[in-house]
Amino acid sequence: MQTRKWWKESVVYQIYPRSFYDSNGDGIGDIPGIIQKLDYLKELGIDVIWLSPVYESPNDDNGYDISDYRNIMDEFGTMQDWEQLLEEMHKRGIKLVMDLVVNHTSDEHAWFVESRKSKDNPYRDYYIWRPGKEGKEPNNWESAFSGSAWQYDETTGEYYLHIFSKKQPDLNWENRNVREEVYDMMKFWLDKGVDGFRMDVINFISKVEDLPDAPNPHGVMFVSGSKYFMNGPRIHEFLQEMNKEVLSKYDILTVGEMPGVRPQQAIDYTGEDRNELNMVFQFEHVDIDSGPEGKWDLRPFDLIRLKEILSKWQEELFEKGWNSLYWNNHDQPRIVSRLGDDKEYRVKSAKMLGTLLHMMQGTPYIYQGEELGMTNVRFKSLEDYRDIETLNMYKEKAEAGKNHEEIMRSIYVKGRDNARTPMQWDASEHAGFTAGSPWIKVNPNYMEINAENALKDKDSVFHYYKKLIQLRKQHEIIVYGKYDLLWKEHPHVYAYTRTLDNKQLLVLTNVSGYPQTLQLPDEIQPKSEPEILISNDQHQPFSRELTLNPWEARVYQYSI
Structure with missing residues (x-):
């Protein structure tokens, strides 16, 4: 039987502070800006905020290069501002998860x-x-x-x-003093009242002792040398020590970002008898449109492959570990542009993608603007881009003779700045994000796509996400039910059931712009009249033969 935990029943909202809301007109989002928008997040209904790094940093990698773990970056505010943020969040029943970046520091630390x-x-x-x-x-x-x-x-x-930027030297976790410094710093924040940690590339902290050459010297990200630093020889020892020294002493949420991890490894990291972490962020599903040369090597989206990956994670971790559920974060392009239709069916496909994910087992993560159906951006000039990964890649590919248009196409699809354009609050200048000049340009579609419009429109993506969050709180089957895939080989429909005791959910989504007609399989045998829990289309009566409209999502509940 699964242990019930608050973090399994929660919905997390990620804030990338630089792009969320600027309170003082310097063009950079800040902590007082987040405080001003807490009522908006309370209205959405989320339980936890994961705050990307706000620590002292020279900003080579937008705060993921930390020069002082116990101080707040001036651009974001002061420690007093941070303490007020925590107090205001807790007043509203919202918990705070901080980013823990301890594979590396800044070279200015x-x-x-x-x-x-x-x-x-x-x-x-x-x-x-x-x-x-x-x-x-x-x-x-x-x-x-x-x-x-x-x-x-x-x-x-x-x-x-430095596995990342040359301004991000890797810490030596073999050194006991390093580990004790990290644990002491974690206690500093936990004793201030934080409710958990999202741990940046935490499965990189143990390296193979003699650091041998990689057999594939011109590999892609996390291939060249990665088998010598990903899920390394002492990783479980280090995480169990961290758990014993720190994590076990607090009732907190812990999630490890772990490129290259597979379900069996995730069970080792998250199993309740393992005393390591609550859950991991895996990358298999977000690497689905990447070719053999990595993320910039674009491949067409394959729904059958996506079903295979997500189903594997749902089935293999059931009652053995715990899943995190996410489409977007500060490193990933916008999901409605990636898997949906961000033009004609933007609202409908954004709702469908939300349904598809939120009805699975695991803790859902919403990235800022996802609840508005924000889209990827296409800046005309390379000079409008800010991300170090994107700029380095452009330079490397241009020097190797690739043409400008081809490189820009991969940036439009995969660049991290897609997620980092400012949050679109209203239709005023700079989308209401700042009274000054924003650190990165706003997506030009903010006149149409913004929070003010979404709050007024009861059919908006925002109100739909609000309902998805409410349903998770009302129906424990969404949190704890068993997952079973339907129509495994269907190229356009992603459908599954969730079962708990004598109740079942039937989740139907059309991941295409064309109608899809289905005949329900014999194993679907409702004993009560199926009730529609949520839908992004006109209500359709239940029948064994049904047609899903373009980008339609429906969820039925019934007794079995």
Whole structure:
């Protein structure tokens, strides 16, 4: 039997603070801005906010390069502002999950400043330093943000490892002092009252001891060298130690971002007898339109493959671990542009995609603007883009002779700035995000797509998401029911049941712009009149033969 936990029954909303709401007109979202918008989030009905990093940072990777874990970045406000945010959230019954970024720090962190001074500095071993080999890097690993994963440092004539930007040196988790510093910092925030952590690339913290060359030196992100630093030899030991020293002492939500993790590994990370984490973010479903050369290598979307991936996670983790459910985050393009129709059927396909995900087992995560059906952006000039990953990739591909249009096409589809354009609050200048000049341009469609319009329109994506959240609170079958896939090979329909005791949900979604006619399989045998729980179309009476309109979603509940 599954243990009931508050974090299984919650819906989480991710805020990327730089792009959420600017209270002081400097063009950058901030903590006082979030406080001003808490009633909007209360209205939506979410239980938890996951706040992307607000710590002191030089902003090489938009806050994921932390220079001081115990201070707030000036652009976002002060510690007093942060404390007020927590108090105002808790007053409204909303919990706060902070980002924990401990695979790496900024190169401006005090530990690294000391570490690079000399080979015998007490902080030297806080990071991963190696001498070069025959005048070259210590091994052939590549950075996730292009180029080598090693940076030469003239002061001591050695290289340091950075799986991400060269301004993000990797911490050495083999060093007990590093681990104790991290645990102490986690307690600092938990004792202030935070309700959990989202842990950035946490399955990267254990590296294979001798850091060997990768067999595929020109691999893609998380391929070159990744088997030597992803799910490494001591990862479970480190997470169990973290749990024992810190996590087990608090009633909190923990979710680990884990590229390359598969269901059996996720059970090892999230099983209740494992004493590690509550859930993981896996990447299989969001890598579905990536080719062999990685995310920029575009491939057509394949619904049958998506069903295979999501069903595998639903079935294999059932009663053994716990799923996180997400379409979007600060690193992913907008789902309605990716899998839906962001033109004619934008509202309808956004609702369908929300239904498809929220009716599964797991904790749903909504990324800011998803509840409005915000879309990808197509900036005309490369100069309008801000993301380090995108800009590095463009430079690398252009130098290799790829043409501008081809590179821009992959940026339009996959670039991280798609998720980072400012939140669209109203139809005033800059979408009401700022009175100044925004740090990144607003999507030009804000006149139509904005929160003010959505709140007024009872048929908006916002009100539909609000209902999805309410249903999860009213029907425990949505949280705890068993998942079974229907029509496995259908190229356009994603349908499944959820079963708990003598109740069943039938979830029907048409992931296409064409009508789809279906004959219900024999195993669907309602003993009571099926009741429609939610639908994004005209109410259709239940029948064994039914036609789903373009992008239609329906959920029935009945006794069995």
